[in-house]
Amino acid sequence: MKPRVLVYTKYSTDLPRFVEMLSPDAAQADFAFATTPEEAAPHLPTTEILYGWGFPLAMTKSMPRLKWIQKMGAGVEDVSGVKWPFKDSVILTRTDGRLIAPRMVEYVLAAVLRRTLKTEATDSLRRRREWGYVELGSVRQETIGIAGLGEIGSEVAKAFRALGAKVVGWRRSDTPSPEVDRLFVGPEGLRDFLSSASTVVLVLPKTDETRRLIGREALAAVRPGVHLVNVGRGDLVDEPALLEALDSGRVGHATMDVFATEPLPPEHPFWDHPKVSMTPHLSGPLIPEDVAPHFLRNLQAYLERGTLQNVVDPQRQY
Numbered sequence: 001m002k003p004r005v006l007v008y009t010k011y012s013t014d015l016p017r018f019v020e021m022l023s024p025d026a027a028q029a030d031f032a033f034a035t036t037p038e039e040a041a042p043h044l045p046t047t048e049i050l051y052g053w054g055f056p057l058a059m060t061k062s063m064p065r066l067k068w069i070q071k072m073g074a075g076v077e078d079v080s081g082v083k084w085p086f087k088d089s090v091i092l093t094r095t096d097g098r099l100i101a102p103r104m105v106e107y108v109l110a111a112v113l114r115r116t117l118k119t120e121a122t123d124s125l126r127r128r129r130e131w132g133y134v135e136l137g138s139v140r141q142e143t144i145g146i147a148g149l150g151e152i153g154s155e156v157a158k159a160f161r162a163l164g165a166k167v168v169g170w171r172r173s174d175t176p177s178p179e180v181d182r183l184f185v186g187p188e189g190l191r192d193f194l195s196s197a198s199t200v201v202l203v204l205p206k207t208d209e210t211r212r213l214i215g216r217e218a219l220a221a222v223r224p225g226v227h228l229v230n231v232g233r234g235d236l237v238d239e240p241a242l243l244e245a246l247d248s249g250r251v252g253h254a255t256m257d258v259f260a261t262e263p264l265p266p267e268h269p270f271w272d273h274p275k276v277s278m279t280p281h282l283s284g285p286l287i288p289e290d291v292a293p294h295f296l297r298n299l300q301a302y303l304e305r306g307t308l309q310n311v312v313d314p315q316r317q318y
């Protein structure tokens with residue numbers, strides 16, 4: 001019998017694209033599609049494979065036949081970090097970050113280039129119709145510090161190196177990292193890492209170890225005026241401490257795509273803070289055409305009882 005696959009995305013506009021990408025494989029699996037818990041409900045008792053994004057975890061309580069969850073994105077903290085009924089008998093895989101990385105690289109480059117190209121100052125000249133002079137900076141004068149050198153962080157590092165920036169990295173293990181000029185490792189390397197970078201880019205997953213990594217102590221170690229870019233997860237940052245650091249000038253600017261609470265509440269000070277640039281968690285979009293081929297390869301392996309790629313390590317939580 002063909003296994004039932006429930007494809008769930010909270011982005012309803014993506015659904016027809018997933019239907020198109022997956023329909024050639026209908027001979028091998030019985031696909032059902034949903035964008036809301038109500039649409040998913042009739043399929044839960046029979047689903048063996050959940051390929052999803054933005055589904056409520058409580059849904060899995062009604063999925064006694066579930067054997068494998070493939071997240072459409074790279075982040076799995078909503079599933080890996082919490083207890084749920086069938087956890088021990090279900091395989092959890094995530095999408096290879098390299099499929100999402102190219103757009104995230106562009107996002108981070110744009111964030112840094114806006115600062116080095118002093119777009120705020122040049123826009124202000126233009127608004128005043130003033131033919132003035134502003135000395136533009138260059139990434140070649142920057143030290144880009146990348147916290148998290150996994151599938152995505154490594155690509156960010158390579159892009160900045162290619163533009164001539166000095167790149168330093170921070171990671172939990174001392175895995176060789178040829179894409180950075182200097183590597184700092186583990187909690188004992190964090191302070192030196194932070195003090196060496198003019199821009200700190202967070203590309204870490206949310207785990208018990210990374211929660212509030214950038215708190216008061218870390219912010220006391222950064223270079224004064226540092227640019228903080230967060231494309232990892234909001235929980236990496238102690239947001240009240242960051243606000244204080246922005247207000248005191250310790251942090252010069254923060255570019256954030258992710259927040260401790262999403263959606264960011266309308267009254268949150270980040271929305272109109274003059275030293276904050278922000279977007280609503282869209283730097284690494286899960287473009288169906290980019291990510292579905294990864295699932296199809298894993299599905300093939302699953303059907304042939306082969307080895308699945310990007311299986312989440314429960315110890316590491318990613």
Ligand code: GLV
Pocket residue numbers: 072073074075076100284
């Ligand atoms: C997006 O946030 C992802 O985890 O892929």
